[in-house]
Amino acid sequence: MTAQKQKGFSDLAPIEEELGADLSRIEIGRKSGGKVPKKFDAKKSFLIIGSKTYKKSTINSMIGESKKLFDRVLFVPINKVQIMVSSGRASLCYKGKYLMDFDAIYPRFSSRDYVLGEAVLKVIESSSAYCPVPLRAYQITNHKYYTTQVLSNSGIPGIPTTLFISPKYAEYLVGETGFPMVMKLISGFAGKGVVLINDKKQLESILDTVHLFEEFICTQKFIKGKNFDVRCYVIGDSVISVKRTGRKGEWRANISRGGTAAVIETSPEMKKIALNSARVLGMDICAVDLMESGGRWVVIEANFMPGPFMKYLGGMIVKEWVEFIHEKVKAQKQFG
């Protein structure tokens, strides 16, 4: 174990010590041609690329679990990654060393990381590393409407949702969702803020503040729930369901808004919806949030980078993620 600890990386500080900063050897410029950086000895190795706003407790837990199974584990936040690009080649580097020889890479990006996130995912897809989440899923799941559209078109039950550009024409869409409705503005890549709108007057007053052409409006029928929803963690073919109960008086069941979480039994219907959603989006690891509506389960969201609810579930979900990725790597090495 001690020997492994010396070889591996427990957190960001030792990583920097071991790698050393030698990016200066990579030259950008027409006269240089670019020197080749050193390669990692990436035998049975696992790279976690985190969000620039990564949660330390989740990452520490992932590194701890990963070190039990992988020979070499590296965590790098996305804003520390360098992408070296030239015709016919794109590589990820960190402090002058290639990150392309890992057996598995798990990118945990949020919508805030999209400027680099799409490029990093594109490079990962060009590598031979196993990655449980594809670029396309990152683009779709960070867009509330796009997620509903793709899942709906595949026959997965969702909530009536609309997308439009101009607030001027909002009146034509009120009938599609009715009141109350949830409105989300989509700007740049993902959404910012969600508002609950109860009537036409409220809608008009909110739309008055939306003037920018490059903001897009997504509205969704508000499902009056029972103050809870269910997050289905999809890990390969398995589903772990967690009931999230919202704080009293809060219409969202988010843990970050004071809700609580507990594991519940997954019904066959939940399992079918969660697995189908993950398959349509091409994700081996994700979370699909469900809500009860009219006596059946409907998808409210699919998560590219779900939080593992460490406060309520401990490291259970993280352990499952790492074990699944390790199994994939093992199979890849065994069967090529």
Added chain:
Amino acid sequence: MKLLVIAERKKHIEPFLPAFESKGFEVKYLRILKISLVSKHRATLIKSLGENIPKYDAVFLHARASLAPFVEPLLEEFSSRKIYSNSMPGSYYIGMNEPFKFTTLALGNVPIPDIMIAGSSGGIKTISKNGKYPLMVKALVGKTVQQKVAVNNAKEFEIFLKSIQDNVDAFILHEYDACDVITCAVIGEKVFAVKRKLLSGGVSELKKGKIYKLSDAENGAAIKAAQTCGYDIAQIEMSNGKILDVRPNVNWKVLSEICSENLEEHVAQFFAEKLQKLGVEEGVGDEIGVIKRIFSKTVLGKWLK
């Protein structure tokens, strides 16, 4: 054949309408602002002012890449309905995000400058002493290029680093040749180019450019760049044979004038040939498609394939 023209403003595409009609298309123009998408009951509807948009054989889309959050779901819908469009799903996300665009071009073997992309100033600092100048440095906040400056030596690079703000999402650093820039319109396999002179204050405006004959390599690079990003029709910028930018919206008016070409006519011709290749025939494709869709989930589905 039924064609829908979608643009931000009618004045951008007005000359296209007669050009398409002259090729036998039944054309309808729709302002993108008036379109909405509705997903419910396990299906998606494309609507305009509350009314369902009827079935078209093809869509000519002229819109900026920054409209990606709306355009991408729209392109997805066209694709799933087998409606041809000059932009493929995914292409607007590429167009909107410069680091993603360069990575896509590189992996598609398109000639581009050597580039380094980093998420923090620390990631590009080490280039300062050892980089080969001149270099072009860009600072991005979200999808917007907040700062773009050519640096000629380490001292200028240091000044740039000191001037940047904390909220930068990404830095793009690439080799830079201070030389003329070629702007071209790619329409399928045809390329129409304009050369913009390098002046003391930068490259001249597009409208002051002169018609330019591309070399075979430049011609091939322009077509490949557009196709790699998912566009059959695009505006490309290149310098020294290397691609600097690819965008879905072409400045038709200026390029047509300088090239003395009726580019609208070329676009209409391209659409007519493309649809012919795809097997879309007047009034036939639609009905067969509908029949196939209706029976696809029945025992007749296999037989109909």
